[in-house]
Amino acid sequence: MNITEHNQNGLVYLTADGFDAAGGVAHGFSTRRGGVSEGIFATLNLSMNRGDDPDRVRENYRRFCAAIGVDVGKIVCASQVHGDTVRTVTAADLGIGLDEGEPWKADGxxxxxxxxxxTIFTADCLPILLYDPVRRVVGAVHSGWRGTALGIAAKAVERMVDCYGCDRMDILAAIGPGISKCCFETHEDVPNAMTEAMGAAALSAIEVLPTGKFHVDLKALNAKRLESAGLDPAHIAVSPDCTCCMPEKYWSHRATHGERGSQAAMIALTV
Structure with missing residues (x-):
């Protein structure tokens, strides 16, 4: 599977070829291009809580949702806390407005x-979308380094199996744009967390630098997590784009020192 870029009247977004080929699902990873926000939020900011004009953010949502073919009125998101909670979304969760506080904390x-x-939000952390076209189940995961160490992507797969009867070999995964190994320089706490959680399997994704710091490949680690959860490696697409390397195209918390908007990744079963 591959990740493909689309440009719809200047609004740039990405999709996973495998999801599109399977059909029955609408999805997309946003960039920062194609919206109406200004200043540090220019242009496609999809965060309601970083100080941008709410009317502009609503218009950005309208444009992005129209581009990928989902109903802006049926968005469900959570308060993301870098944990490993995966919530099953039911009909009772609908109707929470974008500018209202999310009633629960979850990263999946x-x-x-x-x-x-x-819907999940990122600006260096990884957005991961999941789709089982056979059982017709979707998932969205926010995975920073803490979530990666906790194995949230694999836990989302386990929940799909346990709650909906999915077959792991049917599940497709797409890891969207996020900070890549080239820019994710860390102290020893991050590689230590990975090796503690994953053992020797984590080592190939960790590089020791001459400075004594480390480069850590979160995309590779999450792909390993998904494979360990039983997914076919051929069913895992990974975006090569590094949000920190490409601040003109993506929101990057690290590149902007926190002065930024947010990307969103969305997925919905088509009715």
Whole structure:
């Protein structure tokens, strides 16, 4: 599977070829191009809580949702806390406005309800979308280094299996744009967390630098997590784009020192 870029009247977004080929799902990873926000939020900011004009953010949502073919009124998101909670989204979770506080904390969402738009937000952390076209279940995961160490992507797969009866070999995964190994320079706490959680399997994704710091490949680690959870490696697509390397195209917390908007990744079963 590959990740493909689209440009719809200046609005740039990405999709996973395998999801599109399977059909029955609408999804997309946003960039920062194609919106109406200004200043440090220029242009496609999809964060309601970083100080941008709410009307501009709503218009950005309208444009992005129209481009990927989902209903902006059926978005469900959570308060992301870099944990490993995966929530099953039911009909009772619908109707929470974008500018209202999310009622629960979670970094993963799964559902089998058509039309529900699972949404997670990133600006260096990894957005991961999951789709089982056989059982018709979708998932959206926010995975920073803490979530990677906790194995949230694999836990989302386990929840899809346990709650909806998915077969692991049917599940497709797409790891979207995020900070790549080239820019994710860390102290020893991050590689230590990975090796503690994953053992020797983590070592190939960790590089020791001459400075004594480390480069850590979160995309490779999450792909390993998904493979360990039983996914076919051929069913895992990984975006090569590094948000920190490409601040003109993506929001990067590290590149902007926190003065930024947010990307969103969305997925919904088509009705």
């Amino acid at each position: 969402l799964i559902t089998d309800i058509p039309g529900v738009v699972l």
